Amino acid sequence: GEVAFKKYVGSNQALTVNTFRSQPDVLEFEVRTRREDDYDLILRKDDPDHKTYVLVVGSACRYRIAGWIKGSERYDHEPKTYNDRPKAWFIPQSALHSIEELQF
Numbered sequence: 001g002e003v004a005f006k007k008y009v010g011s012n013q014a015l016t017v018n019t020f021r022s023q024p025d026v027l028e029f030e031v032r033t034r035r036e037d038d039y040d041l042i043l044r045k046d047d048p049d050h051k052t053y054v055l056v057v058g059s060a061c062r063y064r065i066a067g068w069i070k071g072s073e074r075y076d077h078e079p080k081t082y083n084d085r086p087k088a089w090f091i092p093q094s095a096l097h098s099i100e101e102l103q104f
């Protein structure tokens with residue numbers, strides 16, 4: 001997902017490994033990748049409100065950038081829990097901003 005988004009924005013930034021939360025994924029954006037085309041963007045309690053989260057869906061070199069949301073916008077949605085995991089916000093793709101609206 002990060003590579004697909006990096007190509008979309010035309011960034012030549014080197015991708016890093018194991019830098020969870022210490023630096024953004026691509027430019028100033030956090031990229032979340034989900035395998036299924038209709039999956040939601042997941043935001044967790046520890047995800048900072050000021051960051052921008054981009055959802056990329058797909059696999060096997062076929063990806064689509066579904067949209068983006070600011071972390072603070074998650075509170076417009078009810079948190080849910082699945083499979084005994086901690087509560088998280090599952091933001092439907094219909095609630096995401098269009099990728100064309102993203103400024104970078």
